[in-house]
Amino acid sequence: MRRDVFQAIADPTRREIIKLVARRHVNINEVADNFKISRPAISKHIRILTECGLIVVRQQGRERFCESNPHKLNEVSDWVEQYRKIWTTKLDALGDYLKKIQSGPKSKNKIKKNGKRKK
Amino acid sequence: MEKEKNEPFIIERTYDAPLKKVWKAITDKDEMKHWYFSLPEFRAEVGFEFRFVGGPSPEKQYLHICVVTEVIPEKKLTYSWRYDGYEGNSFVTFELFAVGNKTRVVLTHRGLETFPAGNPDFAKGNFSVGWTHIIGTALKEFSEKK
Numbered sequence: 001m002r003r004d005v006f007q008a009i010a011d012p013t014r015r016e017i018i019k020l021v022a023r024r025h026v027n028i029n030e031v032a033d034n035f036k037i038s039r040p041a042i043s044k045h046i047r048i049l050t051e052c053g054l055i056v057v058r059q060q061g062r063e064r065f066c067e068s069n070p071h072k073l074n075e076v077s078d079w080v081e082q083y084r085k086i087w088t089t090k091l092d093a094l095g096d097y098l099k100k101i102q103s104g105p106k107s108k109n110k111i112k113k114n115g116k117r118k119k
Numbered sequence: 120m121e122k123e124k125n126e127p128f129i130i131e132r133t134y135d136a137p138l139k140k141v142w143k144a145i146t147d148k149d150e151m152k153h154w155y156f157s158l159p160e161f162r163a164e165v166g167f168e169f170r171f172v173g174g175p176s177p178e179k180q181y182l183h184i185c186v187v188t189e190v191i192p193e194k195k196l197t198y199s200w201r202y203d204g205y206e207g208n209s210f211v212t213f214e215l216f217a218v219g220n221k222t223r224v225v226l227t228h229r230g231l232e233t234f235p236a237g238n239p240d241f242a243k244g245n246f247s248v249g250w251t252h253i254i255g256t257a258l259k260e261f262s263e264k265k
Contacts, residue, residue, distance in 0.1 A: 080128060080231065083128055083228055083231060084128070084130070087128075087130045087226055087228065088130065090154065090155055091130060091132045091224065091226065093153075093154035093155070094132075094134070094141075094144060094145070094154045094155070094224075095132065095134055096154070097144060097150070097153045097154040098134050098135070098136040098140065098141065098144060099135070099136075100153075101136075101140065101144075101150075102135065102136055102140070
């Protein structure tokens with residue numbers, strides 16, 4: 001079964017693990033201490049997160065530390081980014097359009113055909 | 120059990136134009152074509168369906184199918200937004216607020232998580248859960264770390 005980022009973050013425990021290690025490198029035992037579920041279950045979640053590249057486990061002496069790999073989450077943010085692009089472009093265009101129609105009628109109103117100002 | 124909170128996509132702008140003008144610009148097809156999409160017809164009426172072709176890039180063009188679901192004149196306009204031939208459905212809402220002579224527009228796009236990510240490798244069904252959640256929380260923390 002192929003692992004991907006979207007599948008990895010579909011599980012609330014895995015999301016919690018990601019948040020935990022996003023801030024700092026965390027010892028694997030410490031990760032497990034944060035959850036009520038069994039250690040093997042946590043190990044499995046960490047393995048899934050590792051397989052899809054969201055976290056990296058490094059050996060430091062006798063301890064193993066989890067650290068996050070932020071670039072991998074870009075797959076998720078890129079997905080949203082395309083919508084940000086669409087709407088940013090459209091709303092900018094709306095702004096330009098409104099500016100255009102605002103300046104149009106205004107200049108017409110200032111001076112009437114006979115050159116006198118409106119009363 | 121953690122409560123799922125799907126954070127929709129939100130973008131805001133304030134325009135130097137009166138609310139009536141902004142409402143007309145987002146609901147009148149003759150004005151919409153100048154900034155949005157060219158539609159043969161548009162009516163701000165619940166149940167009105169419109170379609171257009173568009174996409175993020177010239178090679179990625181999709182037929183959009185939209186149905187108006189909510190209208191509060193000069194305040195709020197919502198329509199569904201989906202892609203022909205793809206699963207999923209989302210909702211786009213324009214909300215207008217008068218700020219003196221200016222108008223604040225809040226655009227909300229809900230339900231993006233119902234779309235497949237456009238990558239056949241992504242497991243179906245898994246896509247819909249959690250990514251919006253993570254964007255609102257962990258992603259911020261990730262990006263602050265960069």
